[in-house]
Amino acid sequence: MPQFEKIEYKPIPVSELLVEMKNLSELMIDLAYSAALFNDKELAEDVIELESRIDTLAYLLDMEIMIAARDAEDAETLIGVSTVAAAADKISDAAADIAAIVTRNIGIHPIIGEIFEKVEERLMKATVKEGSVIAGKRIDELDLAARMGVDIIAIRRNKDWILDPDETAHVFLGDILITRGAPMGIKEFKDLAEGRLKKLED
Amino acid sequence: MPQFEKIEYKPIPVSELLVEMKNLSELMIDLAYSAALFNDKELAEDVIELESRIDTLAYLLDMEIMIAARDAEDAETLIGVSTVAAAADKISDAAADIAAIVTRNIGIHPIIGEIFEKVEERLMKATVKEGSVIAGKRIDELDLAARMGVDIIAIRRNKDWILDPDETAHVFLGDILITRGAPMGIKEFKDLAEGRLKKLED
Numbered sequence: 493m494p495q496f497e498k499i500e501y502k503p504i505p506v507s508e509l510l511v512e513m514k515n516l517s518e519l520m521i522d523l524a525y526s527a528a529l530f531n532d533k534e535l536a537e538d539v540i541e542l543e544s545r546i547d548t549l550a551y552l553l554d555m556e557i558m559i560a561a562r563d564a565e566d567a568e569t570l571i572g573v574s575t576v577a578a579a580a581d582k583i584s585d586a587a588a589d590i591a592a593i594v595t596r597n598i599g600i601h602p603i604i605g606e607i608f609e610k611v612e613e614r615l616m617k618a619t620v621k622e623g624s625v626i627a628g629k630r631i632d633e634l635d636l637a638a639r640m641g642v643d644i645i646a647i648r649r650n651k652d653w654i655l656d657p658d659e660t661a662h663v664f665l666g667d668i669l670i671t672r673g674a675p676m677g678i679k680e681f682k683d684l685a686e687g688r689l690k691k692l693e694d
Numbered sequence: 695m696p697q698f699e700k701i702e703y704k705p706i707p708v709s710e711l712l713v714e715m716k717n718l719s720e721l722m723i724d725l726a727y728s729a730a731l732f733n734d735k736e737l738a739e740d741v742i743e744l745e746s747r748i749d750t751l752a753y754l755l756d757m758e759i760m761i762a763a764r765d766a767e768d769a770e771t772l773i774g775v776s777t778v779a780a781a782a783d784k785i786s787d788a789a790a791d792i793a794a795i796v797t798r799n800i801g802i803h804p805i806i807g808e809i810f811e812k813v814e815e816r817l818m819k820a821t822v823k824e825g826s827v828i829a830g831k832r833i834d835e836l837d838l839a840a841r842m843g844v845d846i847i848a849i850r851r852n853k854d855w856i857l858d859p860d861e862t863a864h865v866f867l868g869d870i871l872i873t874r875g876a877p878m879g880i881k882e883f884k885d886l887a888e889g890r891l892k893k894l895e896d
């Protein structure tokens with residue numbers, strides 16, 4: 493089981509670790525609710541996998557903080573950093589708990605759906621399939637925000653997540669994209685990514 | 695101390711309680727980071743106060759769930775609801791932990807500021823002061839989204855929080871507004887709310 497593997501220490505700046513923990517944990521909440529809402533087991537499993545990524549980051553961050561603290565004054569201000577990291581860890585735990593409703597087949601109570609009825613923005617997962625017009629394109633070429641009010645918030649490529657990808661990043665065949673947007677826009681985007689809709693032009 | 699006061703039972707639909715817990719807990723994260731970022735003790739205290747509001751909601755929700763469950767099947771699907779509620783509670787705890795960095799004067803490490811440098815949207819707190827052009831106006835009259843890319847996400851009036859206020863809601867003298875938006879826009883809005891900027895016209 494991966495959680496018993498020894499995590500190898502490699503020096504990573506504390507700020508970099510903290511940014512990743514913060515962004516990832518908040519993304520996980522959105523993803524966990526999406527998994528519950530769409531009863532998407534695979535997405536729920538991804539969230540649970542990300543939780544162990546957060547644990548690894550927390551471990552590395554704790555090491556960095558210990559190394560950085562030379563005296564009581566250092567230690568005091570670093571407590572704040574460690575608190576923010578612990579908060580991100582708690583948020584990721586909460587996300588994994590929500591995701592576990594899906595993976596454990598507990599069943600999504602209609603109330604959970606109801607709480608999303610008022611939400612204007614939804615999340616959608618789409619895989620870039622053979623023949624999709626978006627495969628190989630740069631994100632800024634797609635002009636998604638203006639075209640359909642859609643934002644790609646994460647790309648899963650092989651085993652890695654690219655979070656909040658740069659506008660200059662490319663989208664490749666096989667990428668799993670997590671998008672956020674209005675229900676109509678994200679549906680259209682999914683059709684484009686999965687090759688059911690062939691025209692990018694509006 | 696308020697946490698030792700007995701919470702009086704009043705029947706509130708489970709979905710209503712859950713929506714409030716979800717929205718409030720996510721708002722709290724934004725507010726807690728804002729408190730840390732701006733080293734705003736009052737806002738941090740508000741977050742800690744909201745945490746006890748979440749506890750009250752969780753208590754009432756647990757009661758409602760118990761009353762609603764008549765058999766094992768009910769109980770099983772209600773476990774999902776209770777898990778989402780517990781997740782919201784965890785998120786609010788995380789927010790309160792971050793807020794406590796501020797109230798305990800631990801000191802905001804520069805790294806905490808750094809993690810917000812890449813963030814496009816910020817939060818700002820503004821009080822509607824005597825002579826402000828926005829006092830008494832309806833939110834839709836202000837046309838904030840189009841004018842300056844600002845969204846009012848919460849209004850504190852007396853002891854109550856109005857979260858995600860309706861576009862038809864009014865803004866009154868003395869209201870504390872939490873806004874989200876691009877740094878320039880929220881600064882302009884704060885100047886309007888606090889009476890330093892007198893013109894609403896663009």
